[in-house]
Amino acid sequence: MPLTVIVIYLLACILCGVMGRNTTIGFMGHFLLALILTPLLNFLIQAVGRQSSRVRDHLRTPTER
Numbered sequence: 001m002p003l004t005v006i007v008i009y010l011l012a013c014i015l016c017g018v019m020g021r022n023t024t025i026g027f028m029g030h031f032l033l034a035l036i037l038t039p040l041l042n043f044l045i046q047a048v049g050r051q052s053s054r055v056r057d058h059l060r061t062p063t064e065r
Contacts, residue, residue, distance in 0.1 A: 012039035016046070023049045 013034035020030030023046060034042040 009039070013042075015039070016042040019043075020046050020049070025049075 013031055016034035016039050017027040017031030021027040030042055030046065033045065
C-alpha cells in the first residue's frame with residue numbers, strides 16, 4: 001500500500017472523529033470505528049447517530065436575548 005493511501009485513510013478517520021465529537025461516543029469512538037470499519041461507513045453511522053446529552057440540552061434550552 002502506498003504511503004499516500006495510508007495518510008489519506010488516516011486523515012479521513014481523523015475527520016470522522018472531529019465530526020463525531022459532539023455525539024454520544026465522541027471523538028475517540030468515531031475515530032476507532034472509522035479505523036476498524038471504514039470512514040464512509042462511519043459517516044453513515046454519524047448520520048443516524050445521536051447527539052450528546054450536552055448538545056441536546058443546549059438545543060432544548062431557549063436562548064436568552
